[in-house]
Amino acid sequence: MTEPAFSEITRLEKLWGGEFGNEYVERNQDAGNGREQFWKQLHNDYPFASVLEVGCNIGANLHWLAQCLPAKNIYGVDINENALTLLKQKLPSINVLWSPARELPFRDRWFDLVFTAGVLIHQPQPSLPLVMAEIVRCAKHYVLCAEYHAEELTEIPYRNQRGALFKQDYGRLYLELFPELTLVEQGFLSKSAGGWDDVTFWIFRKAS
Numbered sequence: 001m002t003e004p005a006f007s008e009i010t011r012l013e014k015l016w017g018g019e020f021g022n023e024y025v026e027r028n029q030d031a032g033n034g035r036e037q038f039w040k041q042l043h044n045d046y047p048f049a050s051v052l053e054v055g056c057n058i059g060a061n062l063h064w065l066a067q068c069l070p071a072k073n074i075y076g077v078d079i080n081e082n083a084l085t086l087l088k089q090k091l092p093s094i095n096v097l098w099s100p101a102r103e104l105p106f107r108d109r110w111f112d113l114v115f116t117a118g119v120l121i122h123q124p125q126p127s128l129p130l131v132m133a134e135i136v137r138c139a140k141h142y143v144l145c146a147e148y149h150a151e152e153l154t155e156i157p158y159r160n161q162r163g164a165l166f167k168q169d170y171g172r173l174y175l176e177l178f179p180e181l182t183l184v185e186q187g188f189l190s191k192s193a194g195g196w197d198d199v200t201f202w203i204f205r206k207a208s
Contacts, residue, residue: 002126005126008124008126008163009124009126012122012124012163013079015164017079017080020161021079021080021082021083024080025058025082025083025086028057028060032060032063032064034193034195034196035060035195036064036195038189038195038196039064040067043068046142046203048069049069049112050073050074050075051065051069051073051074051111051113051114051115052075052114052138053065053076053117054101054104054114054115054119054134054135055078055101055117055122056076056078056087057080057083058083058087058090059076059086059094060117061117062074062091063090063091071094072095075094075097075106075111077096077097077101077104079100079101081098084096084097101131101135102127102130102131104134104135106138107138109139110138111138111139111140112139112141113141113143114136114139114142114143114144115143115144115146116135117145117146117199118199119147120170121166122165122166124163128173129177132174132178136174141205142204142206143181143203143204144201144202144204145170145171145202146196146199146200147167147199147200147201148165148166148198149171149200150168151169152168152169153166153167153168154167170200171200175204180207181207182207184204184205185202186201186203188200189201
């Protein structure tokens, strides 16, 4: 990796791990309201016994997953310490760790399901394939992403920060980069339905 690319990765990790990320936490205290049905349906359709969320923030998704799985089988990682502290207070029994998404501290195929929700969109382009590769590496059966979609890579201005929000076809990118994945479902989660923010989701099955 070139030095400018690595510099951009570390710049944005520090951004999300610092005050900018803390402000994001404050704005999204109620982000999980309305997501219950999605997670219960997902668990019913694709039974999984263990799960990792990469970029879990304060647990908007893990809160609902804790109603489907034993807490010991639920893991979340994030790079914002403030978010993790709040998550530990809300869900003290689940497993919460600090980690950058590009270097996950888990063994290969350790979780039945590994997912992101509104996290790939905030990855700088040099680190995006690294993050996706780590997600696929840690997944045993399923990979899920729920992200803003666009047919082509499009940077969106985001709170006066450059390189902090991108739309693209993340589902297509997963399939291009990882031939061991097969798309099993794609859908849209609208803001008007509550709980989400007009995101597209893709569910992939990983070959054994």
